[in-house]
Amino acid sequence: MTIEPAAGAEKYLALDFANSAVAQPGGQFIDLLGTPSATNRWLTERGLAPAEAGIQEMCAAQLRSMREHIRSLLAARVAGIPALPAALSAVNDALSRVPTAALLHWDEKNGPYRAAACPPNEILDRALAALATNAADLLTGPDADSLTTCDSPPCSRYLLRHGRRQWCSTxxxxxxxxxRAYARRTKLNAD
Known part of the structure; x- marks a missing residue:
């Protein structure tokens, strides 16, 4: 299932990640990380894991847990309240799990390039670190003051407000x- 990205998701992967679970009208719920294969697809589409990563349920569950921690931090920022210590701890743990230096490599055809070494057992740690880094950048950067929630119940997605935009999607x-139009018509007919 494809969901229209919220404003700011193109700039902040953490917004896209936080919004990977969507409540819709009629009690419907879409979770783009709901299964291991869906999680693998989401990570692959964003360059966080190779297509053949073979994400298992344990890894998918860790990603869903990180998503909730990041959502908690975004909610605290929007509401102007202190963050939950467990959410801060989870993000800081992910930030400190992997080295950040990209190593220098040399391709005979294209010459030098930099890339982080990533053995298969580190794919999840690197994905979590990338998402945590991006969330920290959003929460501490110049766009943090534009962070808000969608004003369309039951939607619980986050977006960066630009101008008067109040909703995460069209x-x-x-x-x-x-x-609103229905409410106006109903009121006019009642009068």
Missing amino acids: RCGDRVRAA
């Missing part, structure tokens, strides 16, 4: 405008 905006 779909959520259309839903709110349709509800």
